[in-house]
Amino acid sequence: MSTLEIKDLHVSVETEQGAKQILRGVNLVIKQGETHAIMGPNGSGKSTLAYAIAGHPKYKVTSGSILLDGEEMTTLSVDARARAGLFLAMQYPVEIPGVTVTNFLRTAKTAIDGSAPPLRGWIKDVKTSMTALRMDSTFAERNVNEGFSGGEKKRNEILQLELLKPKIAVLDETDSGLDVDALKIVSEGVNRAKANTDVGVLLITHYNRILRYITPDFVHVFVAGQVVESGGPELAVQLENDGYDVYVAASAAAASAIASAEASDAAAASAPAVNA
Numbered sequence: 001m002s003t004l005e006i007k008d009l010h011v012s013v014e015t016e017q018g019a020k021q022i023l024r025g026v027n028l029v030i031k032q033g034e035t036h037a038i039m040g041p042n043g044s045g046k047s048t049l050a051y052a053i054a055g056h057p058k059y060k061v062t063s064g065s066i067l068l069d070g071e072e073m074t075t076l077s078v079d080a081r082a083r084a085g086l087f088l089a090m091q092y093p094v095e096i097p098g099v100t101v102t103n104f105l106r107t108a109k110t111a112i113d114g115s116a117p118p119l120r121g122w123i124k125d126v127k128t129s130m131t132a133l134r135m136d137s138t139f140a141e142r143n144v145n146e147g148f149s150g151g152e153k154k155r156n157e158i159l160q161l162e163l164l165k166p167k168i169a170v171l172d173e174t175d176s177g178l179d180v181d182a183l184k185i186v187s188e189g190v191n192r193a194k195a196n197t198d199v200g201v202l203l204i205t206h207y208n209r210i211l212r213y214i215t216p217d218f219v220h221v222f223v224a225g226q227v228v229e230s231g232g233p234e235l236a237v238q239l240e241n242d243g244y245d246v247y248v249a250a251s252a253a254a255a256s257a258i259a260s261a262e263a264s265d266a267a268a269a270s271a272p273a274v275n276a
């Protein structure tokens with residue numbers, strides 16, 4: 001059984017004004033078969049966490065670690081992490097002109113498994129998954145995400161999840177932009193992957209509605225680059241009703257207490273010594 005362990009993770013992003021710290025000590029343990037939901041305000045760093053796990057080069061781990069079955073991921077390239085069993089369904093899937101969906105999937109599968117999947121079984125698997133996700137077969141020959149609607153892009157992410165069979169999958173707002181029917185179809189895809197491969201899921205979302213289809217074992221509240229509260233599915237209902245105000249206020253108070261303690265430490269250090 002695989003385990004993803006995120007320990008005291010600090011991450012900064014490169015900006016034109018220099019490095020900006022986004023994640024401030026994230027701790028999470030996700031075991032295979034478990035589903036963890038992360039909910040938090042816009043800009044709190046949820047996608048940054050997703051990118052840091054996947055290995056986006058713009059997001060620098062300044063301290064802490066990301067361990068998959070005890071193996072340090074932060075020093076590995078994106079493709080090595082994918083081979084190790086990590087997967088990211090992006091909040092904003094990118095278009096890849098000139099690469100068809102079929103080609104992309106087979107190339108990715110071959111790279112991850114280390115050998116090409118036997119053709120007949122593979123074609124059947126792709127067809128089965130596309131049918132289940134209600135993706136018309138013409139998508140197979142279209143360029144990845146090019147001209148896809150928002151909902152079609154999200155289905156294509158789950159198609160990859162089903163076929164690549166990762167150990168741990170991060171799904172960043174896979175529900176955003178889906179109509180009610182598509183939400184159900186995409187959720188069923190995630191649940192099939194869970195049933196077939198026991199994948200561990202980190203599901204980033206703003207809405208409780210997807211959690212009615214994909215039941216989380218744990219719900220985490222994410223504010224200002226940290227997990228500030230964890231609970232069960234009832235926490236998602238509470239967040240939907242009450243919002244994040246109480247957590248945001250507590251987090252801001254804690255940050256200002258730390259800042260003033262640091263300022264008084266600095267003042268004490270620079271104060272002239274008093275002669276006795």
Ligand SMILES: Nc1ncnc2c1ncn2[C@@H]1O[C@H](COP(=O)(O)OP(=O)(O)OP(=O)(O)O)[C@@H](O)[C@H]1O
Nearest residue numbers: 013014015020022041042043044045046047048049
């Ligand atoms: N390349 C970048 N340059 C400057 N700031 C960045 C960059 N990438 C991320 N940030 C900032 O980091 C913060 C966290 O962004 P992130 O996308 O992780 O938030 P989020 O929690 O996923 O938000 P949302 O719910 O809106 O998707 C934001 O304030 C964002 O502007």
Ligand SMILES: [Mg+2]
Nearest residue numbers: 046047048091
């Ligand atoms: Mg985001």
